[in-house]
Amino acid sequence: MSKKGTILRQCALKRVVKSTDELIRFVLSPDNELVPDIDAKAEGRGVWISLSKVAVIEAVEKNIFSRALKQRVKIGDELAQIVQKRLEDRLLGALGLARKAGQLPLGGAKVRSSIENETMIALISANDGASDGINKMQGMAKARLAQNSLVLIENLTSKQLGLALGQENVIHAALIHGAAAKSALKRAIRLNEYVTD
Numbered sequence: 001m002s003k004k005g006t007i008l009r010q011c012a013l014k015r016v017v018k019s020t021d022e023l024i025r026f027v028l029s030p031d032n033e034l035v036p037d038i039d040a041k042a043e044g045r046g047v048w049i050s051l052s053k054v055a056v057i058e059a060v061e062k063n064i065f066s067r068a069l070k071q072r073v074k075i076g077d078e079l080a081q082i083v084q085k086r087l088e089d090r091l092l093g094a095l096g097l098a099r100k101a102g103q104l105p106l107g108g109a110k111v112r113s114s115i116e117n118e119t120m121i122a123l124i125s126a127n128d129g130a131s132d133g134i135n136k137m138q139g140m141a142k143a144r145l146a147q148n149s150l151v152l153i154e155n156l157t158s159k160q161l162g163l164a165l166g167q168e169n170v171i172h173a174a175l176i177h178g179a180a181a182k183s184a185l186k187r188a189i190r191l192n193e194y195v196t197d
Helices: 053-061 064-069 079-100 108-117 131-140 142-146 158-165 179-196
Strands: 008-010 017-019 023-028 034-037 047-050 120-125 151-153 172-176
Touching: 034 079, 047 053, 047 064, 053 064, 053 079, 079 158, 079 172, 079 179, 108 120, 108 131, 108 172, 120 131, 120 179, 131 142, 131 172, 151 179, 172 179
Parallel strands: 120 151
Antiparallel strands: 008 017, 023 034, 023 047, 120 172
16 A cells, blocks of 8 residues: 555556556456456455556456466456446446436536536536537537546447436536545546546
8 A cells, every 4th residue: 555545556467556546457257257346346366457448458468367367267358348348337327326416417508507607527428429519518618628627528328328317318417516426537537548548
């Protein structure tokens, strides 16, 4: 452990020490198959890899998991995709909780109001929405996005958002201040880091 309670682990691929927030843990299932431990809570020995789709693919190609665990392991063909899906599922669950807590307004008018009132901590835009509407909404938040005082979440489809939030065709949403929103934001940042690195 480092200062202020940050837990550090070494990436088995790059051999660099990072905060666990910058890594993803993998463990063996009871049938000896490698699975992502998204919340890093599973028992047993784990292998830490940098939070990056590219790093996970490279770790599979270089047989890092078997070497780190000192045994042969079964690895599914789509391990990197499985990690992404689980990160998305965790984010969608957290967004649903933020919605129930009243910290996730939906729709253009409510999102615009959140931008104007500066209560928003993240702007959510479905990645399959009409580009003109998305550009307009993001343009309204441009100054805050440029200052990094607002996070842009655009890794989810309108269908994914709709299913998680109990609405149809969600294109625009916002996370506003609150504990549930901050939890969702943390998960959004992890997903974004994983898919863009």
